[in-house]
Amino acid sequence: MNTWTPMNVLMIDDHVMFLQGMKNLLSVLVPELRVETAGDMSNAVKLVELAEFDLVLLDWHLADCNGEESIRRLRDAGCLARIVVLSGDTNATMIRNTVDLGAAGFIPKKYSSEMMVAALEQVLAGRIFLPLETLNAPPPPPAEDRPANDPRLTGLTARQMDVYRAAARGLPNKLIARQLNIAESTVKAHLTAVYTALGVRNRTEAAYQASREGVRID
Helix, strand or coil, X not given: CCCCCCCEEEEECCCHHHHHHHHHHHHHHCCCCEEEEECCHHXXXXXXXXXXXXXXXXXXXXXXXXXXXXXXXXXXXXXXXXXXXXXXXXXXXXXXXXXXXXXXXXXXCCCCHHHHHHHHHHHHCCECECCHHHHCCCCCCCHHHCCCCCHHHCCCCHHHHHHHHHHHCCCCHHHXXXXXXXXXXXXXXXXXXXXXXXXXXXXXXXXXXXXXXXXXCC
């Protein structure tokens, strides 16, 4: 049984009915969530400038902004939240592109209510959710079957782990450096150590690995 951590969630979608439906679903899943909504990127930027959010659920195809620009504008406004993309498009190349750009998950809008709930539960639990057909892998094992600490990461320093968690949330190196008060070159060095320990080449591969294995990133 999940024990949810109170968090602030921002949902950005220009489809009013979908936005309200998602808000209702989240309120049923976790009544303690504090949820704000925005119908366009201009209002979303104003909200992230006024308050801190833990999670952003972002429609990839807003009327006033494409997905790549949306992520950039949110980060430029100082948003440190995990950004999870929702879209009716489920092209594997496009999904990988969202992760390349810093998304910490992707949920297809075509999902049934049951599948949407399962995906949201993963996201709210601090994990990276990506569609199984994209991962080409079986579902991650139940939480009780996963090791509490990844043995591959035991040799990393506390600061390297801080950098890893920030990168897994989708933060660019510049924001990680600012948040941790270290040089951007130090961030790159720490990430190199993390990727070596995990046996991956970059943050996109690390995100896919975390999704396959059900790793918490918060």
